Amino acid sequence: MQKLFLKTALLPEGWARDVLVTIDAAGRIAGVAAGAVPPGDALRLDGHAVPGMPNLHGHAHQRAIAGFGERAGAEGTDSFWSWRAAMYRALDRMTPEDFEAVAAWGQVEMLKAGFTALGEFHYLHHDLDGSPYADPAEMSLRAVAAARETGIALTMLPVLYAASGFGGLPPTEGQRRFILDADRFLALVARLDAEAAADPHLVVGIAPHSLRAVPPALLAEVLAARPAGPVHIHIAEQPREVADCLAATGARPVDWLYDHARVDGRWCLVHATHVTVDERRRIAQSGAVAGLCPVTEANLGDGIFPAEAFMAEGGCFGIGTDSHVSIGVAEELRLLEYGQRLVSGRRTVLSGGAGRSTGETLYLTAAGGGARALGIEAGRIAPGARADIVVLDAADASMIGRRPDSVLDGWIFAGNRPLVTDVFAGGRHVVAGGRHLHEDAIARRFRAALERLHA
Numbered sequence: 528m529q530k531l532f533l534k535t536a537l538l539p540e541g542w543a544r545d546v547l548v549t550i551d552a553a554g555r556i557a558g559v560a561a562g563a564v565p566p567g568d569a570l571r572l573d574g575h576a577v578p579g580m581p582n583l584h585g586h587a588h589q590r591a592i593a594g595f596g597e598r599a600g601a602e603g604t605d606s607f608w609s610w611r612a613a614m615y616r617a618l619d620r621m622t623p624e625d626f627e628a629v630a631a632w633g634q635v636e637m638l639k640a641g642f643t644a645l646g647e648f649h650y651l652h653h654d655l656d657g658s659p660y661a662d663p664a665e666m667s668l669r670a671v672a673a674a675r676e677t678g679i680a681l682t683m684l685p686v687l688y689a690a691s692g693f694g695g696l697p698p699t700e701g702q703r704r705f706i707l708d709a710d711r712f713l714a715l716v717a718r719l720d721a722e723a724a725a726d727p728h729l730v731v732g733i734a735p736h737s738l739r740a741v742p743p744a745l746l747a748e749v750l751a752a753r754p755a756g757p758v759h760i761h762i763a764e765q766p767r768e769v770a771d772c773l774a775a776t777g778a779r780p781v782d783w784l785y786d787h788a789r790v791d792g793r794w795c796l797v798h799a800t801h802v803t804v805d806e807r808r809r810i811a812q813s814g815a816v817a818g819l820c821p822v823t824e825a826n827l828g829d830g831i832f833p834a835e836a837f838m839a840e841g842g843c844f845g846i847g848t849d850s851h852v853s854i855g856v857a858e859e860l861r862l863l864e865y866g867q868r869l870v871s872g873r874r875t876v877l878s879g880g881a882g883r884s885t886g887e888t889l890y891l892t893a894a895g896g897g898a899r900a901l902g903i904e905a906g907r908i909a910p911g912a913r914a915d916i917v918v919l920d921a922a923d924a925s926m927i928g929r930r931p932d933s934v935l936d937g938w939i940f941a942g943n944r945p946l947v948t949d950v951f952a953g954g955r956h957v958v959a960g961g962r963h964l965h966e967d968a969i970a971r972r973f974r975a976a977l978e979r980l981h982a
């Protein structure tokens with residue numbers, strides 16, 4: 528049994544002092560005792576300990592173009608869709624080695640930011656020219672290998688991508704590396720299931736990319752073939768997508784999905800930005816997780832999710848870093864809250880009620896929702912959960928004069944400082960003193976890959 532002695536820790540019942548956490552050989556929390564006396568063989572951590580945050584949505588390859596899409600094109604032409612065309616072009620050169628290097632570095636940044644689990648929404652399946660690799664799981668297994676090296680818990684979400692638009696429009700040249708049919712997709716899922724059977728840190732779900740990319744019959748077929756486990760889908764991110772869906776089907780995307788699939792707590796609806804009041808309520812009542820990615824949604828000009836009403840309706844949400852344009856737990860949660868303030872003209876919008884800490888409510892809600900979306904027991908420091916624990920520097924300027932119950936407000940709203948000193952992911956001490964265990968080697972490979980890709 529590994530033992531951690533935490534000076535202050537956020538437990539499900541609130542903040543506690545002198546907390547002894549025991550961790551079993553599988554990386555799960557076996558016991559939690561507050562007000563304990565430190566045993567001699569415990570590792571002592573003097574910062575503020577909080578549950579690790581799940582990152583419920585990311586595309587590893589996009590870390591290679593973070594911040595490269597900010598030079599203006601012809602006046603008025605830059606949009607989500609022009610960014611996507613540029614992102615596709617970056618895939619013209621990305622080899623499996625490049626992909627693994629980029630994925631590993633992104634995961635290091637996540638862990639250092641306090642993310643301890645990741646939903647990898649993976650659609651880069653084929654070789655540069657669009658032909659399948661000898662091993663159809665070549666690219667997926669690169670993401671898995673990166674996670675084994677970095678220690679982040681991985682929920683692999685192999686993506687089904689078949690069309691370029693509603694009505695089953697044929698895929699474009701830029702999408703040649705993504706395309707699978709049902710049989711090839713299900714074979715890939717089976718291959719990953721076999722990997723996961725022997726790996727307690729790997730979960731496998733499925734990800735029909737979007738209603739744009741997966742025609743109705745194909746969606747029904749893969750859902751029937753996969754009755755359990757996480758299902759993630761991009762939905763209603765852009766107004767044009769809503770308009771195209773309406774034109775093709777007579778329904779908006781969220782309505783269409785709820786009318787044609789049994790959407791429940793295993794689903795994660797990524798973005799769900801453009802929803803009517805009815806659609807919003809359908810999501811909240813179904814128990815599906817809204818996968819909010821505020822930084823990417825801001826970067827791409829997507830819009831603002833109606834989080835205040837959704838939360839009041841009991842809706843469940845988590846956060847994702849999606850395009851990885853800037854990877855930060857505090858940053859995602861801050862922007863989520865600030866978006867709501869900017870549209871409502873009020874403060875502490877997502878606090879959950881009088882007297883409550885906005886930062887703590889945001890944090891714990893997103894941690895619980897993220898864990899549900901990724902199909903893992905996590906998001907709380909409690910027996911049975913994964914030992915995903917993040918320690919914040921209690922000596923930092925932004926922490927001065929705070930009682931523990933305002934620590935998360937300090938992290939999220941004050942100073943924008945990198946406060947994470949230590950991270951345990953599945954019991955593995957992967958970040959210590961603010962540095963990842965394998966940071967230097969992974970950084971070297973990332974640098975070489977990026978220099979080649981942008982040469």
Ligand code: NGQ
Pocket residue numbers: 586611737761764823827849850
């Ligand atoms: C993706 N990203 O799959 O990486 C998408 C772009 C698309 C976001 N939607 C491609 N943010 O949606 O067609």
Ligand code: ZN
Pocket residue numbers: 584585586648761797849850
């Ligand atoms: Zn996405």
